[in-house]
Amino acid sequence: MTALTIITPVSIRPMQPEDLEKVHAIEQRSFPTPWSLNSYRNELYGNTAANMWVAELETEAGKKQVIGMIVVWLIVDEAHVGTIAIDTPYRRQGVASKLLNTALLACSRKGALTASLEVRENNLAAQGLYQRFGFELVGRRVRYYRDNHEDALLMTLFELYPALLENINCAGTTQD
Numbered sequence: 001m002t003a004l005t006i007i008t009p010v011s012i013r014p015m016q017p018e019d020l021e022k023v024h025a026i027e028q029r030s031f032p033t034p035w036s037l038n039s040y041r042n043e044l045y046g047n048t049a050a051n052m053w054v055a056e057l058e059t060e061a062g063k064k065q066v067i068g069m070i071v072v073w074l075i076v077d078e079a080h081v082g083t084i085a086i087d088t089p090y091r092r093q094g095v096a097s098k099l100l101n102t103a104l105l106a107c108s109r110k111g112a113l114t115a116s117l118e119v120r121e122n123n124l125a126a127q128g129l130y131q132r133f134g135f136e137l138v139g140r141r142v143r144y145y146r147d148n149h150e151d152a153l154l155m156t157l158f159e160l161y162p163a164l165l166e167n168i169n170c171a172g173t174t175q176d
């Protein structure tokens with residue numbers, strides 16, 4: 001893969017209707033059983049529990065490009081990570097960390113005390129990301145995923161509070 005030059009920091013902002021097609025394209029490139037465009041539409045327009053952000057890169061020419069997204073459902077005092085993905089060329093540059101941090105911090109400020117998620121057993125990249133935030137393995141759903149019957153690992157972040165998230169270093173969004 002060609003090395004990228006990211007000349008401005010990646011910014012995180014709430015997802016807008018005009019982002020949906022870009023977001024869905026990233027979704028399709030990132031998951032074996034992607035959410036449909038309609039699922040994203042329904043979340044954005046119809047689910048008041050859904051908190052949705054995109055990561056956006058500004059190119060040298062001043063063009064803005066959506067390179068990742070996160071959906072987190074806030075249910076009473078629990079933030080549940082529904083999905084997170086970064087477009088392939090922009091991975092391993094701290095973008096998912098920045099998205100997750102923004103989402104968890106916002107949910108924490110709105111009353112979330114814990115966070116939870118499911119992750120494929122073989123998805124070590126995502127597990128590494130979640131462990132970095134303090135998520136712990138709490139359970140397993142055997143043969144949970146329909147496409148390959150892979151197990152889902154259940155992970156929980158038990159103590160979600162703003163100070164913890166403010167201490168996680170998410171500045172790393174530049175690369176030579």
Ligand SMILES: CC(C)(COP(=O)(O)OP(=O)(O)OC[C@H]1O[C@@H](n2cnc3c(N)ncnc32)[C@H](O)[C@@H]1OP(=O)(O)O)[C@@H](O)C(=O)NCCC(=O)NCCS
Nearest residue numbers: 030084085086091092093094095096097119125126128129
């Ligand atoms: C998982 C995913 C969101 C991570 O995005 P990212 O922007 O590359 O993650 P970050 O750069 O913030 O990485 C944070 C940490 O996660 C871990 N990590 C990320 N990618 C990794 C990889 N390929 N291998 C091992 N660990 C990895 C590392 O601990 C990393 O910290 P480090 O770079 O300081 O070592 C990305 O790989 C992706 O979009 N995957 C496809 C979709 C997906 O699986 N989503 C998760 C569903 S549960």
